[in-house]
Amino acid sequence: xxxxxxxxxxxxxxxxxxxxxxxxxxxxxxxxxxxxxxxxxxxxxxxxxxxxxxxxxxxxxxxxxxxxxxxxxxxxxxxxxxxxxxxxxxxxxxxxxxxxxxxxxxxxxxxxxxxxxxxxxxxxxxxxxxxxxxxxxxxxxxxxxxxxxxxxxxxxxxxxxxxxxxxxxxxxxxxxxxxxxxxxxxxxxxxxxxxxxxxxxxxxxxxxxxxxxxxxxxxxxxxxxxxxxxxxxxxxxxxxxxxxxxxxxxxxxxxxxxxxxxxxxxxxxxxxxxxxxxxxxxxxxxxxxxxxxxxxxxxxxxxxxxxxxxxxxxxxxxxxxxxxxxxxxxxxxxxxxxxxxxxxxxx
Amino acid sequence: xxxxxxxxxxxxxxxxxxxxxxxxxxxxxxxxxxxxxxxxxxxxxxxxxxxxxxxxxxxxxxxxxxxxxxxxxxxxxxxxxxxxxxxxxxxxxxxxxxxxxxxxxxxxxxxxxxxxxxxxxxxxxxxxxxxxxxxxxxxxxxxxxxxxxxxxxxxxxxxxxxxxxxxxxxxxxxxxxxxxxxxxxxxxxxxxxxxxxxxxxxxxxxxxxxxxxxxxxxxxxxxxxxxxxxxxxxxxxxxxxxxxxxxxxxxxxxxxxxxxxxxxxxxxxxxxxxxxxxxxxxx
Amino acid sequence: xxxxxxxxxxxxxxxxxxxxxxxxxxxxxxxxxxxxxxxxxxxxxxxxxxxxxxxxxxxxxxxxxxxxxxxxxxxxxxxxxxxxxxxxxxxxxxxxxxxxxxxxxxxxxxxxxxxxxxxxxxxxxxxxxxxxxxxxxxxxxxxxxxxxxxxxxxxxxxxxxxxxxxxxxxxxxxxxxxxxxxxxxxxxxxxxxxxxxxxxxxxxxxxxxxxxxxxxxxxxxxxxxxxxxxxxxxxxxxxxxxxxxxxxxxxxxxxxxxx
Numbered sequence: 001x002x003x004x005x006x007x008x009x010x011x012x013x014x015x016x017x018x019x020x021x022x023x024x025x026x027x028x029x030x031x032x033x034x035x036x037x038x039x040x041x042x043x044x045x046x047x048x049x050x051x052x053x054x055x056x057x058x059x060x061x062x063x064x065x066x067x068x069x070x071x072x073x074x075x076x077x078x079x080x081x082x083x084x085x086x087x088x089x090x091x092x093x094x095x096x097x098x099x100x101x102x103x104x105x106x107x108x109x110x111x112x113x114x115x116x117x118x119x120x121x122x123x124x125x126x127x128x129x130x131x132x133x134x135x136x137x138x139x140x141x142x143x144x145x146x147x148x149x150x151x152x153x154x155x156x157x158x159x160x161x162x163x164x165x166x167x168x169x170x171x172x173x174x175x176x177x178x179x180x181x182x183x184x185x186x187x188x189x190x191x192x193x194x195x196x197x198x199x200x201x202x203x204x205x206x207x208x209x210x211x212x213x214x215x216x217x218x219x220x221x222x223x224x225x226x227x228x229x230x231x232x233x234x235x236x237x238x239x240x241x242x243x244x245x246x247x248x249x250x251x252x253x254x255x256x257x258x259x260x261x262x263x264x265x266x267x268x269x270x271x272x273x274x275x276x277x278x279x280x281x282x283x284x285x286x287x288x289x290x291x292x293x294x295x296x297x298x299x300x301x302x303x304x305x306x307x308x309x310x311x312x313x314x315x316x317x318x319x320x321x322x323x324x325x326x327x328x329x330x331x332x333x334x335x336x337x338x339x340x341x342x343x344x345x346x347x
Numbered sequence: 348x349x350x351x352x353x354x355x356x357x358x359x360x361x362x363x364x365x366x367x368x369x370x371x372x373x374x375x376x377x378x379x380x381x382x383x384x385x386x387x388x389x390x391x392x393x394x395x396x397x398x399x400x401x402x403x404x405x406x407x408x409x410x411x412x413x414x415x416x417x418x419x420x421x422x423x424x425x426x427x428x429x430x431x432x433x434x435x436x437x438x439x440x441x442x443x444x445x446x447x448x449x450x451x452x453x454x455x456x457x458x459x460x461x462x463x464x465x466x467x468x469x470x471x472x473x474x475x476x477x478x479x480x481x482x483x484x485x486x487x488x489x490x491x492x493x494x495x496x497x498x499x500x501x502x503x504x505x506x507x508x509x510x511x512x513x514x515x516x517x518x519x520x521x522x523x524x525x526x527x528x529x530x531x532x533x534x535x536x537x538x539x540x541x542x543x544x545x546x547x548x549x550x551x552x553x554x555x556x557x558x559x560x561x562x563x564x565x566x567x568x569x570x571x572x573x574x575x576x577x578x579x580x581x582x583x584x585x586x587x588x589x590x591x592x593x594x595x596x597x598x599x600x601x602x603x604x605x606x607x608x609x610x611x612x613x614x615x616x617x618x619x620x621x622x623x624x625x626x627x628x629x630x
Numbered sequence: 631x632x633x634x635x636x637x638x639x640x641x642x643x644x645x646x647x648x649x650x651x652x653x654x655x656x657x658x659x660x661x662x663x664x665x666x667x668x669x670x671x672x673x674x675x676x677x678x679x680x681x682x683x684x685x686x687x688x689x690x691x692x693x694x695x696x697x698x699x700x701x702x703x704x705x706x707x708x709x710x711x712x713x714x715x716x717x718x719x720x721x722x723x724x725x726x727x728x729x730x731x732x733x734x735x736x737x738x739x740x741x742x743x744x745x746x747x748x749x750x751x752x753x754x755x756x757x758x759x760x761x762x763x764x765x766x767x768x769x770x771x772x773x774x775x776x777x778x779x780x781x782x783x784x785x786x787x788x789x790x791x792x793x794x795x796x797x798x799x800x801x802x803x804x805x806x807x808x809x810x811x812x813x814x815x816x817x818x819x820x821x822x823x824x825x826x827x828x829x830x831x832x833x834x835x836x837x838x839x840x841x842x843x844x845x846x847x848x849x850x851x852x853x854x855x856x857x858x859x860x861x862x863x864x865x866x867x868x869x870x871x872x873x874x875x876x877x878x879x880x881x882x883x884x885x886x887x888x889x
Contacts (some may be wrong), residue, residue, distance in 0.1 A: 005421070006561040007501040011686045014563065015571050022568070023584075024504055026609060121745040131831065148688050186561045275848070288832075288859055298756045300845035301867060336694035346394040425714065471714055 004168065004198035004269050011269040013255070021258055023267070030261035030314065033070070038166065038324065039175040039329040045076035046237070047176025051168040053262065056157055059219040071161050075152040078175045079141065082147035091137025091145040095166065096122045096152070103157045108283050123152070123165060134240040139181050139228050145176060148240075150327060159264040162276050166249035166323065173246050173331070174326050178235035181228040247278035247289040248322060250314045252307050259307055259313060273297030275307055279315035285313050356395040367401055378403030398492065410436045410510035410534040412488045416479045416526045418502070419532030420490070422469050427451060428462055430469055432477070435510060435534040438487040442469070442477060446491035448498065448558070468559050474500040476530050476538065477577070482579050500530070502563050503540025506578050509586035510535035521593045527598060530561045531591065539577050564590040576603060583619035589627060637738065637877055641793050649733055671820035673809060673869055674782075678880040680797040688798025692790040696823065701790035703798045705768035706748065718763030722751040722770045723788065730777040747772075753788035753808055753837035753847040759801045765873035768800060779824035781810035784849065788837050793877050797884070804839035805877050806846055807870035811836075811862040813854050818862055820869055834859055836866035841875040 004012075015022045022028050033054035042048035054070035082092075097119040099112055107115065126132075127150065137146040150172065151166055251260045253267065253274045263271065272295035280287050288308075293299070361367065370384045378390045379401060388394070392405040396420050412418070413432070419433035423439055431439040447468060449461060471473060476497050477490035494499050513531050522542060523530040530538040541564065546614045566574075580599045584591060636642060668674070674694040683689035686702035706718055728735050731765040750772065758768065772787050788808035795802060812822035812830035819826060827833050832852025839847045845867070850859055 005500075007472040007499075007563050008474065008504065010561075010563050011502065011504060011566075012743050014566070015575075020568070020570065020606045022575060022576060024578065025574075026579055103752070117744050118748060119739060121741050123746070124741070125745065125851050129852055232397060286856060288850060288856055290847050291834075291859065292847075293752060293848045296756050298839070298842075298846050300844050304845060304848065305860055306865065308860065312856055313816065470716075 004123050004266060004274035008112070008266070008310055011268040014298075015256055016260065016267075016271070017257060023073060023260070024264065027262075032179075032262040032318075035095075035167070035321075035323050037171055037327065037329075039171055040333055041074060041254050042076045046079045046178070047172045047174075048074065048076040049168050049171030049175055050074045051171060053160055053164050054264075069158050070157055071158050071160070071164045072155040072166045073156065073168040075150060075165070075171050077135075078149045078151070079146045079178060080149060081144055081259050084138075084143055084145050087171065090138050091133055091135075091148070093128050093133060093148045093150060095127050095150045095169070096120050097123055097154065098151070099154045099157075100225055114237055117160070119154075119165065120136055122162065122276070122292060125171065126166075127169060128188070130290070132242075132245055134242055136178060136241045140183055144228065148176075153346060157265070158336075159266075159268050160251060160262045160311060163251050166247065167318075170246045170322065171329075173240060174243050175329070176240050178240060179237040182229040184227045205287070225320055242282070244282045245280050245287075247280045247287075248282040248318050250311050250318060251276050252311055254297065254303070259310065272334065273299070275299075275304070275311075277311040277315065278310065278320070279312060281316060281319050293346060315332070355601070358395065360402060361388040361390070361394050361479075362391045363389050367403070373401045374397075374399050375400030376400050378405060403404060407509055407511060410434070412436060412440075412479050412482075414479055415530070416515075416533045417476065417530075418488075418534045419474065419476050419481060419505075419530060419536035419538050420492070420534070421536075422471055422473045422475070425469070425471060427463075430465070432475070432490060434488065434532075435492075435507075435536060436488065438485070440477075440479075440488035441483065442475075442490045444529075446480065446489070446493060448492060448495070450559070454536050468571045469499065472622055473504060474536075474538065476500060476532065492583050498558050498629070499560075500540065501560075502543075502566060503528075503538055503574055504578060506539060506581045508535050508537060508581065508591070509588075512585060512588065513537070514590055516592070523577065523593075523596060523600065525577075526570050527573045527577050527597065529577070529593075537581055538589075539574050539581070541570050541574070547550050576600065580622070583622060586619070587623045589623060595626060602626055635657075638801065640737070644677070649839075650811055652658065656666075666758055670819050671869070673864060674823075674871070676789070676873065676876050678793060678809050678876060680884045682867070682880055685792075687796075688794045688796070688800070690790040690793035690797060692786045692793075694782065696776055696880070697774075697786050698776040698781040699772055699774045699783065699786055699790060701770065701772045701787065701794045702795040703768065703770050703791070703800070705798070706763040706766035707764055707769075707836050709767045713732060714765065714815070716761070716764050716767075718760040719767045720751060720755050720758060720760065720770070721767055722747045722754075722772070722790040722791070724750065724774065725776045726843050726875055744824075746774075746780065746787060749835070749847065749849055750782045750787045752790045752849075753784075754806050756792050756846045757792065757802045757804055757806045757839055758795065759803065762801055768795075770794070777824075779822060779827045781812070781822060781835050782824075783836050784788060784808070785810045785821070785837075789873060789877060793881060796881055804841040804844075805874055806837055806839055807873035807877060808835065808837040808847075809866040809869045809873060810834065813858050813862060814860075818858070820863060821837050832858075834866065836870065837861050838867055840867075840871045 012024065023029070034044065035048060036052045039049045041050045050072070052070050052072040054183055097116055099114060099116050106110055134257060139145055150169055152168055154161055240321070250261065251274050252261060253263045253271045274295050276292045276294065278290040280289055352620045354484040365388050367379065367386045367388055370381050370386050375386045377379055377386060378392060381391050386401055390405040390408065392401055392403050395402050395404055400550050408440045418434045420434040420440060422430050423433045424431040428444045430442040432442050434440045444465065445461065467630060475492060476499060477492045479488045483489060510533065513533050513535060515533065516531070519531045521531065526542045528540050528542045532538070541593065577596065579601065580596065580603065581591065584595065584599065589595070599622055600621055608618060677693040678690060680690045682690070682700065683702045684702055688700060689704040691700045697798050709715065709719060724743050725739070726735050726743060728737050729821035770791050772791065774783055777783055779843045785808040789804055793808040796805060810821055811834045812827050813832050814830045815836070821831060822833065830852065832850065834854065835849040836845065837847035848863065
């Protein structure tokens with residue numbers, strides 16, 4: 001997008017400020033473009049999702065400049081085993097956003113890097129917050145835990161990329177399955193195995209058996225488990241805890257008298273001031289997980305108060321819609337996984 | 348492989364590297380090359396034969412300009428005594444300062460101050476309609492806005508479609524009865540705006556304030572609605588790869604009014620298919 | 631533990647190193663309940679001195695108990711890029727000194743630097759009359775000397791940047807004052823230090839121009855209810871009026887002292 005002319009910007013703004021407000025494609029100010037959500041798109045990841053806002057039309061390419069193709073984002077979760085630090089509970093969420101150069105052909109490489117790091121810090125400051133860390137990421141308490149890496153890629157950007165990113169992240173996190181693990185302890189053969197779970201006899205012998213505190217200086221309570229192994233079960237693992245606390249984002253683009261949602265790229269250029277609001281509804285109660293104002297322009301308290309009330313409403317609608325779709329996807333996935341597991345076994 | 352069977356009018360699909368015919372019998376045109384006395388296609392598209400000339404027209408390619416074409420372009424750069432214009436082509440087109448109308452008379456001599464004040468005429472991001480005057484040696488188009496119907500565009504919005512869908516018509520300025528004007532640029536940029544009255548300009552001068560102004564006129568609600576409807580129609584037709592003509596717009600707009608639907612429902616796919624089916628079958 | 635990337639320009643320490651562990655009470659509850667000698671609605675006392683960096687066009691040094699940072703403004707000066715821009719550009723860069731935090735920070739720029747820079751940029755960009763400086767760039771450089779909480783850094787950074795811009799004589803619509811708040815349950819505490827912010831459920835940073843009663847930036851993170859967030863913003867806005875008075879006072883007294 002080489003930018004809009006002054007008259008085009010003025011036309012878009014005056015159309016929005018007219019009564020009734022009119023947008024370029026005829027939508028009402030609160031209307032979103034059609035949103036498509038699909039989970040399980042990356043089979044090698046522990047959880048993944050693809051979200052596209054506005055239909056990306058086949059064969060548009062750069063010509064979609066004026067027509068507005070669609071915004072498309074893929075998010076994937078990979079769990080890695082990580083050591084646990086001294087003062088950490090265990091388990092953390094690390095986000096990253098990468099913008100494909102195909103989505104931003106007019107941006108130079110350093111500008112693209114800047115955009116990537118801006119989106120990464122926006123997402124990271126919301127999703128990596130300690131209050132959102134799921135509890136069941138610990139494998140061996142005090143020693144090993146899962147580090148959850150949430151990577152997102154923006155394939156196409158036709159406006160409203162932040163909402164799309166948050167939807168994809170939430171869908172990927174809900175789709176994530178944490179592999180079930182069993183703590184394992186190494187013991188010399190011939191000793192009583194009194195403590196932990198099953199100890200396979202053919203496991204390697206390591207002189208690390210600790211029957212109890214070996215010295216008075218050892219004040220930590222050492223869990224005797226030093227390693228773990230993966231269980232083989234059909235459902236690919238457990239879901240993440242506190243799934244209903246991952247937020248969705250609603251971006252409100254602000255004009256002095258009205259606000260509107262889901263801006264296209266031209267609308268974003270014409271109306272730069274916007275407010276990103278992240279809401280989640282655990283147990284039906286609205287909780288705000290982040291608010292960011294972006295773009296040149298000022299507002300005032302009354303407008304922000306009003307916007308927040310509306311934002312809660314919009315976020316609730318989006319939440320309900322997303323939940324329904326994710327429940328559908330989950331049912332489909334478990335059927336598929338069961339078939340695959342048992343189908344393979346029977347052969 | 349034998350072109351004699353190919354009647355003028357019929358078509359055959361081909362892809363790059365496919366041999367079409369022997370070079371002795373036929374002359375090669377665009378989209379082909381000669382290798383070892385064979386004419387071979389260099390793009391994927393349809394083979395067309397006109398007497399002894401063989402060309403391959405690609406299904407979708409960048410806009411190729413001809414002299415006399417009407418294009419809608421966007422200024423990308425302001426350089427000494429010229430502007431660079433993005434016209435959806437291989438290279439940016441060039442608009443020379445000597446090719447634009449200077450305020451104070453159509454035949455006014457260019458002054459030093461004009462060169463320094465080029466941004467008062469066109470600046471980065473402005474949209475304009477111009478005609479291709481000539482080509483530079485490197486293939487870049489040279490544009491001119493020497494007529495009063497060319498110049499800066501206002502009071503509307505831009506729709507981008509594949510250039511191949513815009514055919515060469517007698518007039519690219521279309522006035523629809525709903526109060527909406529269309530300017531079909533052959534490069535795929537289409538400008539949809541409020542209807543302009545044809546003011547009578549004398550030769551003595553024209554109001555520079557008006558021609559190069561950055562102010563939109565007052566546009567009322569129904570006209571804005573009509574503009575947004577027409578833009579959606581164009582997008583839907585372009586998605587279905589339907590060549591654009593003025594009769595098509597009229598029919599589609601009337602169909603839309605009859606159905607009494609909201610413009611936004613057009614974008615949602617199903618209604619768009621229905622519209623295309625209804626209008627294209629009438630043709 | 632702390633893995634440092636190999637830095638060829640410096641003498642690197644050992645690859646693995648551990649900070650000494652002090653016998654400190656770092657119970658999360660205690661972080662919130664210790665009063666630090668001020669009321670819930672009181673902010674830390676601000677020391678603000680403009681004009682400290684002599685070679686910059688404008689500068690300011692701000693100190694609020696354990697948050698200290700220096701800001702220098704260069705500009706407006708010619709943009710290095712060739713693309714024409716009708717409005718001026720604002721460029722904000724933030725650097726944390728390696729000794730500014732409890733754990734040593736690498737001298738290389740990282741994501742947190744940029745996040746603070748973006749927040750400060752958003753706070754001040756709407757207050758500058760950029761349309762008066764075509765083809766020019768204003769550079770704002772902030773160095774954090776001591777860091778006691780990111781929220782404090784962002785708020786103090788915005789205050790210092792706005793003061794430095796005024797010190798440089800750049801035309802602005804108004805001075806930008808900024809204040810942060812932490813929420814835990816129903817209790818709201820203004821200007822939280824690092825321990826309080828870590829123990830809080832959520833934090834809110836507000837930047838506004840008290841002279842025009844307009845808000846330039848809202849930054850909220852963590853878990854907060856909508857009413858809680860609005861209450862925080864109102865309290866912050868009230869407090870920003872006092873901060874604005876401090877900023878105006880410091881600018882005027884520095885002007886009178888330099889004549």
